Amino acid sequence: xxxxxxxxxxxxxxxxxxxxxxxxxxxxxxxxxxxxxxxxxxxxxxxxxxxxxxxxxxxxxxxxxxxxxxxxxxxxxxxxxxxxxxxxxxxxxxxxxxxxxxxxxxxxxxxxxxxxxxxxxxxxxxxxxxxxxxxxxxxxxxxxxxxxxxxxxxxxxxxxxxxxxxxxxxxxxxxxxxxxxxxxxxxxxxxxxxxxxxxxxxxxxxxxxxxxxxxxxxxxxxxxxxxxxxxxxxxxxxxxxxxxxxxxxxxxxxxxxxxxxxxxxxxxxxxxxxxxxxxxxxxxxxxxxxxxxxxxxxxxxxx
Numbered sequence: 001x002x003x004x005x006x007x008x009x010x011x012x013x014x015x016x017x018x019x020x021x022x023x024x025x026x027x028x029x030x031x032x033x034x035x036x037x038x039x040x041x042x043x044x045x046x047x048x049x050x051x052x053x054x055x056x057x058x059x060x061x062x063x064x065x066x067x068x069x070x071x072x073x074x075x076x077x078x079x080x081x082x083x084x085x086x087x088x089x090x091x092x093x094x095x096x097x098x099x100x101x102x103x104x105x106x107x108x109x110x111x112x113x114x115x116x117x118x119x120x121x122x123x124x125x126x127x128x129x130x131x132x133x134x135x136x137x138x139x140x141x142x143x144x145x146x147x148x149x150x151x152x153x154x155x156x157x158x159x160x161x162x163x164x165x166x167x168x169x170x171x172x173x174x175x176x177x178x179x180x181x182x183x184x185x186x187x188x189x190x191x192x193x194x195x196x197x198x199x200x201x202x203x204x205x206x207x208x209x210x211x212x213x214x215x216x217x218x219x220x221x222x223x224x225x226x227x228x229x230x231x232x233x234x235x236x237x238x239x240x241x242x243x244x245x246x247x248x249x250x251x252x253x254x255x256x257x258x259x260x261x262x263x264x265x266x267x268x269x270x271x272x273x274x275x276x277x278x279x280x281x282x283x284x285x286x287x288x289x290x291x292x293x294x295x296x297x298x299x300x301x302x303x
Contacts, residue, residue: 002272005284010244010274013199016040021205027212030086030117037087044279045091047098059134061127062112064090068102075106075144075302076135078128078172080160082151082276084181084209085116085124093150096279096291100148103295106302109135113156116213124152124213125223128160133169145172146298150276151201151247152209154180158226158254161234174236174301176294179276180251183227184210184219188249197244200275206246231257236264238297240290242273268293 002010026033047053047066054065067073077100081093090097090110101108113127128147135145149157154177161175191203214224222229227250237258241251248269255267270277273286281287 003285006272006277006286009277009280009284010199013274017199018202020202021208023208023211026205026208027117030212034087037083038092041092041279044095044282045093047094048102051098051101053094053098056109058109058111058131061114061131062090063131064110066094066097066101066108066110068098068105071101071105071107073107074140075104075298076140076146077101077104077106077108077298078131078135078145078147079108079110080113080128080147080149080153080156081110082149082153082179083115084206085121085152085156085213086209087115088152093279095282096150099281099288099291100294103291104146104298105295106146106298116215120215121213121217121224124156125159125163128156129163129167132160132164132172136170142170143173144302146174146176146302147172148176148178148294149180150178150278152181154178155182155226155250158182158229159223162226162229162231163223165233171233171235174238174297175234176238176240176297177251177254178278179241179245179247180226180239180254181206181247182225182250182254184214184225186210188247188253190248191246194244194246194248198246198275201246203246227253227257229257231261231263234258234261234263236266236301238266238268238294240268240270240294242270242275242277244273245275247275266297
């Protein structure tokens with residue numbers, strides 16, 4: 001049963017629901033979309049005053065370190081923000097990444113990977129894999145690193161693991177895809193059955209972002225749509241998704257494939273939750289509980 005706070009959030013999200021969209025409506029409005037997202041996340045993006053935020057150059061890609069008081073500096077969470085590969089930044093997710101630093105008692109490296117349409121696929125994958133290798137070169141052991149991300153960043157988390165494995169890199173200790181977007185073509189049944197329940201991810205707008213990101217690329221490539229990936233050899237996964245999400249099947253199908261491939265997979269479907277409810281943790285208790293759960297998972301896997 002969703003909390004009263006979550007029910008209130010759902011009402012507010014529907015009140016501000018922009019309605020259906022598509023590629024033609026979006027392609028020339030990227031700057032406005034980015035500005036709108038900044039405004040929409042403003043109330044949730046400010047980190048606590050005791051979390052230190054430090055800009056960093058990650059081998060040519062901007063990023064930032066987030067350090068809660070007393071964190072174990074030998075352990076790092078590489079975080080990949082959501083936003084359909086088109087919008088979002090380290091700034092829009094700073095409240096969440098700061099909370100994750102506290103919950104996991106580790107440093108968080110939040111990455112401003114390149115966005116489309118300025119930089120189409122596979123730019124985001126290239127930046128994320130480069131950031132992981134940068135951490136290794138900085139002396140962080142692979143078994144002390146976790147990768148996580150939400151929405152597009154959740155799909156990118158899986159894509160990064162696949163790309164690293166295929167390149168022969170030593171893989172991190174674990175990964176956490178949050179409400180992951182894993183299917184560029186939106187073939188999941190929940191894209192239809194949940195459309196009247198999900199005020200966050202509208203199918204037409206999602207597919208529009210997918211086209212902006214992919215350009216003329218094949219949407220079935222494993223590092224674009226991890227739904228089609230071979231998950232053999234990947235590290236333990238914690239996948240969290242809300243049962244109101246149009247992207248529910250993006251999570252459940254990937255979880256089933258990963259488990260079938262022998263991956264230690266934990267799928268959590270949270271009742272009554274919207275897409276990436278973690279962002280709203282200052283408002284909803286379920287957001288705080290999900291972040292604490294992630295923190296526990298990271299500490300267990302990187303101990």
